[in-house]
Amino acid sequence: MAKKNKLTLASVRKAAGVGVLVERTISFVGNDGEKFEGEILVKRLSHQERLEAIDAWGLEDKxxxxxxxxxxxxxxxxxYSSEDEKFFSVIEDTGLVNSxxxxxxxxxxxxxxxxxxxxxxxxxxxSGASSSSTESAEEPSKKQKPE
Structure with missing residues (x-):
C-alpha cells in the first residue's frame, strides 16, 4: 500500500515527475534497410503544457x-536531444522526418x-481496487441448458 503523505503542489509535481526528462530508445528502419536505434529524452509534461502544446502552431482557432x-x-x-535542447527547433521541423x-x-x-x-x-x-466489480461482470451466466 502506498505511503500517505501530506500533499503540496511541489510534492505532487515532484512525485509525478513533472518536468523530468526520461531517456527512451526509439527505433526505425534506416536508409540502408537496417534497424536504426537511438536515444531521445522525453519530458514528462504538466497538464498545462499538454493544453498549450497546440499553441506552437499559431492557429487562430484551436x-x-x-x-x-x-x-x-x-x-x-x-x-529533447539534450537537457537544454529540443529535438525539433521549430514545430514545422516535425514534418521533416518520416511517419x-x-x-x-x-x-x-x-x-x-x-x-x-x-x-x-x-x-x-x-491493485485490486475494482476487482470485485470486474469479477462479477466477467462471470459467465449460469443459465440452465434446456433439456
Missing part, C-alpha cells in the same frame, strides 16, 4: 487543429506521459 497537428505538437513539446520516426517518437512520448491513461487503468486493475 478547435480546427488536426489530429496530425496535435500529435506533432506533443512531439515538439516533449522530445515511422513520428510513430516511434509518439510511442515514447505516450509511454512517458500516459495521455490515454493506460498505465493508470492497469495500475487500478492490478
Amino acid at each position: 478547435s480546427k487543429a488536426t489530429v496530425d497537428q496535435y500529435s506533432k505538437a506533443m512531439l515538439f513539446a516533449a522530445v 515511422e520516426i513520428i510513430a516511434s517518437m509518439s510511442e515514447a512520448v505516450e509511454d512517458v506521459n500516459d495521455f490515454m491513461g493506460k498505465k493508470w487503468i492497469l495500475n487500478q486493475k492490478n
Whole structure:
C-alpha cells in the first residue's frame, strides 16, 4: 500500500515527475534497410503544457487543429536531444522526418506521459481496487441448458 503523505503542489509535481526528462530508445528502419536505434529524452509534461502544446502552431482557432497537428505538437513539446535542447527547433521541423520516426517518437512520448491513461487503468486493475466489480461482470451466466 502506498505511503500517505501530506500533499503540496511541489510534492505532487515532484512525485509525478513533472518536468523530468526520461531517456527512451526509439527505433526505425534506416536508409540502408537496417534497424536504426537511438536515444531521445522525453519530458514528462504538466497538464498545462499538454493544453498549450497546440499553441506552437499559431492557429487562430484551436478547435480546427488536426489530429496530425496535435500529435506533432506533443512531439515538439516533449522530445529533447539534450537537457537544454529540443529535438525539433521549430514545430514545422516535425514534418521533416518520416511517419515511422513520428510513430516511434509518439510511442515514447505516450509511454512517458500516459495521455490515454493506460498505465493508470492497469495500475487500478492490478491493485485490486475494482476487482470485485470486474469479477462479477466477467462471470459467465449460469443459465440452465434446456433439456
